[in-house]
Amino acid sequence: MGVFAALGTALCWAIAARLFRGTGNAFSPLTMNFWKGLISIGILGAVLLIAPPVHIAMSNVLWLLLSGFIGIGIGDTCFFKSLKSIGDSQAVLVAETLAPLFTALFAMAFIGEWITWQQWVGVAIVLLSVDMVIKARKRSTAHVFATSGYLYGVGAALCQAIGAVVSRDVLSSGEIDAASAAFLRLVGGMFFVVPLITATKVRFLPTIEKGRAVWPAFIVATLLGTTAAIYLQMFAFAYAKAAVVQTLIATSALMSLGVAWVLGEKATKATVLFSAVALVGVAVLVSFGEGAAH
Template identity: 35%
Template sequence: MTAFRGELAALAAALIWAIASIAFTKLGRRLSPTALNVSKGLISIGLIGLTLGLRGAGPPAANGSAIWLLGLSGAIGIGLGDTAYFASLNCLGARRGLLLESLAPPLTALLALLVLQERLSGAAWLGIGLTVGGVAWVIVERSPDPGIPRDRPLRGLVFGLIAALSQASGAVLSRAALSTTDISPLWGTLIRLVAGLGVVLLWLLVKPAQFRSVGKEMSQLRSPRFLSIVAGTAFASTFLGIWLQQTALKFAPAGVAQSLLATSPLFVIPIAVALGDRVSLRAVLGVLVAIAGIWLLFWRG
């Protein structure tokens, strides 16, 4: 299965993010999008630095342009994209927020075609369409999230669109850097996270009031229990999730990788069944359509 390492990494990341999205929605009730982004970024950078040290992995021997591309990818995809995504979740809830995120795969494929000249076969485009369509069908079918404000749909829509475009742009930039160099996915993850966190911190420095507000919110991390929850979520979603994402972008075309990364809602179905929820025939059909698309993305020729 070495030939499909990128595709398999993308599906593994999607599974992790499906579980993490539930935790992020709950954490969003106590931490603002910016505070959550900073918290998970700091924890994940520390974990990656520790991992690289234990593995004895020195800095990558790559040209400056590749490092710059990864940094820009992190600034856009993580610094801007994640903050916008968390804001969208707060306004719309997990299901509708994920629906807007389903726009990222086709945007990624189009940007990769325009910027990287990365042409996909007709089967791959059909696979992207089926996968995204099946995912969207599953999300739309579900009932609205309880406890989500009803007076901020436009705000949530704008943040969701910004998040989708940022994710697509970040994926293409990462693909451009990783596919042409020997930079490991783990080092790529660290570079992206540092750049993304740097953008957020610079923004806070020019907003003293918001900086103080975020600092006050993050004081909640002094609680061992709350810190363990945030750290566990950051380890899964950011440390493991982005590491797998970068592996996918290194070994699979950007549009294909991003489509498989967007299958998180499909993994929510078995989780819901395990928790005793009923799953409709429509949701099952949506999953089957998406699985057909995934099959095409693996054996696209």
């Protein structure tokens, strides 16, 4: 179940990315992060009011708030800065390659969660395939080499990994449900985003051109890419190893090819080939994933 939830997260992100692109430059990175979080907090909060969770230990609440503060608040901000500095292909390449590796190392070091050598092979196959697909799709526009952009990408990967390991440690105990965990992580992220917007005096409201409807696409993208995705991600951490989940989520770059194909865009032979190789890696992860939960 954890594997399928992780793949579902990747698919939600792939579809949402296309929808978010349709909002143009109406939202700055910070305001996009703010509104995505606010809308999702409202939806998950309503769900929890209708179906209240059982008693949650205060220690779990604090750990999940910290996880969201680091993984969503700081991590997403670093990723957006990396995007602006070195472009989407390079930012995704750095973050999506390093996040699963950092997650595996942190999981081993801090929560004693190891993956088998077969799973390491699967991780390597998936990440190398994702990297090759991203490079094959790289736009011809050249970006100036900016060290800070790559450092932000590494920072984003580190924050994602820390957030993933903390979430896995809390959720694997079975003492908290996925909806509550998702809600708390989003709230934790807001503890970073709101003060940063206030301090930098960025407009909270998007800048929308007259006669252009941006909110409908943004809300649908948020429902998929934030609300549903973070719920599925938390569900995945409850049933699968942190490194496996992060690796499978990295396949969102491949799933975006499928989204593009459905929309009538053609894929190159190279991207199709490496996508097929990535599926082999996913199969290895799934085949040797028994005993993932503890």
